[in-house]
Amino acid sequence: MTYPFDADLVEAAGNFGVFDLTDPARTRATLIAAGAQRPAPDTTGVEVTDLEIPGPDGEPPVPVRVYRPAGVPRELPAVLNIHGGGFVIGRIEVDDDTCLDIARRADVVVVSVGYRLAPEDPYPAGVEDCYAALRWLDAHAGDLRVDATRIAVHGISAGGGLAAAVALLARDRGGPVLAFQYLDLPELDDRRDTLSMARFTDTPGWNTPNAELSWRHYLGEAAGGDDVPVYAAPGRAKDLSGLPPAYVTALEYDPCRDEAVAYAENLFAAGVPVETHVFSGAYHLAYLLPTAKVSLRRAEERIVVLRSALHG
Helix, strand or coil, X not given: CCCCCCHHHHHHHHCCHHHCCCCHHHHHHHHHHHHHCCCCCCCCCEEEEEEEXXXXXXXXXXXXXXXXXXXXXXXXXXXXXXXXXXXXXXXXXXXXXXXXXXXXXXXXXXXXXXXXXXXXXXXXXXXXXXXXXXXXXXXXXXXHCEEEEEEEEEEECHHHHHHHHHHHHHHHCCCCCCCEEEEECCCCCCCXXXXXXXXXXCCCXXXXXXXXXXXXXXXXXXXXXXXXXXCCCHHHCCCCCCCCCEEEEEEEECCCHHHHHHHHHXXXXXXXXXXXXXXXXXXXXXXXXXXXXXXXXXXXHHHHHHHHHHHC
16 A cells, blocks of 8 residues: 555554455454453443333334533433444454443543444435434433433544434424534445545545445445435435534545535535535544544544534
8 A cells, every 4th residue: 555644543554454345244244353352441430321212103213322521410301322333343342442432532422332233234225214313302302411402423434424314304204403513534325436435446445335235235236326215325316405413424445535525515515504624634543543533633623513513
């Protein structure tokens, strides 16, 4: 590879072969085994509760993990978190550190969703699970001591695409009303026709071939065709009016970069307040390297943005 990556990210660039999406079940098993070797997350100052909530009509219950700042009796804003993994891998646990950090430093309740994964459960299973979690969060705001007027949706990678889709569903189905959407490195467009998608065919861990596999697992033969709904691929949406204010991030050497930037531009054009930040020198899976300077800046900016959006 000849990309001039940020110095903090160069050494780790060759370590992401585990994110092969050719065999999702095998990759999930490998990641679960690797995760079992890591120490348990530090939950100091945060109460963590695992629940199962009602799924979409006629579908299985949805697991959620609730993170609440300890010893805070008053109502707090809430963030619905949606993990990444190309629609096919990932679990609630992979976002523990992120959710704990958001709960602790942004002073919010975080509800993280364990949605169904493709290819076993393709679209619309995952996004409908996430929307069901939003409805549950809104309906149980009193029990959770959450201010229902200050709920945001947050997602990384495929989770960012699902977060955008949940915002569209909430608008088009008449609620719940979201106060904010935080779309972090979002995977948004199954057509994969951008310059960054054409260029970054061999970037570490997440690249154009993986993006193609991801969409094929999620959408099947419909991927890239004419009949994909905007709730599957929000980058296709032509009407973004009436959506909540947004913050959109992208990374310089990420095949998803240009679709994220285009979505931010389309939000601007629709009159939606939006900020966007393209972090230079980084590839998509840099977010898994929390001590890299670019990752520290992203994490700090996330807290600043969420606090500003939800606490004013």
